[in-house]
Amino acid sequence: MKIVKVEAIPFAIPYTKPLRFASGEVHTADHVLVRVHTDEGLMGTAEAPPRPYTYGETQESIVAVIDKIFAPQILGLTPLEREAVHDKLDRTVGNPAAKAAVDMALWDILGQAAGMPVSGLLGGYTDRMRVSHMVGFAPTDEMVAEALRIRDTYGITTFKVKVGRQPYRADVDACRALREALGPDAGLYIDGNRGWTASESARALREMADLGLTFAEELCPADDVLGRRWLVAQSPVPFIADESATRAAEVTRELLGGSATAISIKTARTGFTASQRVLHQCEGLGVEVVMGNQIDGQIGTLCAVAFGAAHRTASRYPGELSNFLDMEDDLLAEPLTIEGGTLRIREGAGLGVDVDPAKLARYRQDR
Template identity: 45%
Template sequence: MHLATETLAGTVRITGVEAIPYALPYRRAPRFASGSVTTADNVLVRVHTDAGLVGQAEAQPRPYTYGETQTSIVAAVSGPLNGALAGVDPLRTELVAERCSRVAGNYVARGAVDLAVWDLAGQILATPCHTLLGGFADDVAAAHMVSLDAPAAMAEEAIEVGERLGVVTFKVKVGRAPALDVAAVRAIRDALPDADLYVDANRGWSYADAVRAGDALVELGVRAIEEPISIEDRAGRLRLADRWPVPLAGDESCISLAHVDRALEEGAVRVVSVKTARTGFTESRRILGLCLARNVPVVVGSQYEGAIGALATVTFAAAFASTAGRPAELTNFLDLADDLVVAGPVIRDGRAAAPAASGLGLEVDEDRLRRYRLDA
């Protein structure tokens, strides 16, 4: 209570923002139409204060989507973002967001800094971020992303995850030859006839391939088709959205509040994937408000975060009535062979609980950080 009172009086200040690059091995490396990942070359972001408290988050480079690399994230976080936040009270999250917005682009870098500041705010107030954001539900259903592979292997992955974690919702990666993609989804559907399936082409299809694949996938009962073709083919996207009885979901076309606004104005996107890894909590909350105003459903997505990112994902998903009722993409941190945290989210019976500890409820294992960091 004493620390919270001092903070409200404005005595806790940010003294520095640190970026630590690291690489984690995969047990099962993700593959998708727009790229692939062989190691988790992420960045640990730490926001330090004069009170000795440290807020933490992780950033995941996706150069083929956002143009950000591990090197560029380290440079942005330790350089201009560090300078922008010097002396700021971390409880003034809108001021933090405004300062960070002065650094153009760098979505993932800015998103991670925002998450770390929220983690810090929760620690200062001795309150979980889940509660600070809204605290609607205590847990959420988990969805698993199935990476590209041979159809039988993709079905085996879905079966294994379903049996081990109780997950019944799967995002199936597609975006290859239509016949192969349809075969993969059919294999999963045959193996798990009651599973809830949606697909993500990561912009991999041509328009003609999207028509062929999408029509067949609708027949297999998928509930949404995410980013089927190039974002620049606006007319084609709208034709596909009007053709299919299931919604076209926006992800790479929805990387910021402004992008979501444009995508909804264009009319093709009818479900939005919000990722705390790229828009933090502050902008993600703004995107959620925009979608609520336009009656557009929101799914809380993943870009293959580690356990630190997964804690942020479940925190946000459980905090709001409009997201807590839909499965959030939470499980793929378990594809890593190792991680930085002492304990990640626990997924049991297909559900993950929001962290109950202060902030994001994470504890970094310093021995593991020393083992995997790249700047030592």
């Protein structure tokens, strides 16, 4: 079974409201549907969400690098030759979302060929994950109202709060209001997207010390090497490296350098193959992981829950699996559903991605 065709189809679906955070804001899911075809008729599917303000990728660059560089390099290889595929992809610097989508599409093919769910091939630990929901920048009363709506509608009780605004007091007040509204048993953690300095982060954490935060994530830039080490050394909560740890070597740097004490794994950034390397590396070093989200659509979320549910360590904490709730529509023929605060993997062979042709025709941008 050989790879005979690779498609990169740009599509755009609006969000019901802008998603705002320290490093930017998103109004439309300008993503890329990636399909890998084999000579035996199997087709693997994944989603590449570009984040130009974080990794430099755009929708146009993802389509171009797959069409012009990646596809010609991997045609003729088999889906089992993942190391050979990555050897070729890694000759091109960067482009993490494009590489990840190709990798996950290959795993989708392997699952279909084996007649097994991809989550089972990866580890098969459980069939679902608890879900955490991201609350973006907004007036405090709106942030509280959203969290309560999500809790009451979907049973989600863990919330990731975007912080990093200037002055930091607005974020401290918002987190305090969320804790009061949600109660002491709700999970609450913060993500700064590099919006604060190390000293601002330290002051904010001190003022939130009584809120029972589970994690703090990327409060200040990784390039602030000494400041970040100083911050993490005194942080009262585990400090997650996210966009500063996009591959295994960066994970090593952040952890051994004292710039983080936990890692966010995003399948949209490292696919399944590299995500397993990162996960096993973290297990070997004795640090915790969370399943992050790159503001994925439902296809990307399906990939994230497949990986997270496959592994004991990755499923320990609720995964960020609900951003698709803010999209006006999606491409799946059967939408994902969050019930009782959990999201299940799809049963059947592969990833269980079934794209609605009418929706794809409506939202694709290349026709």
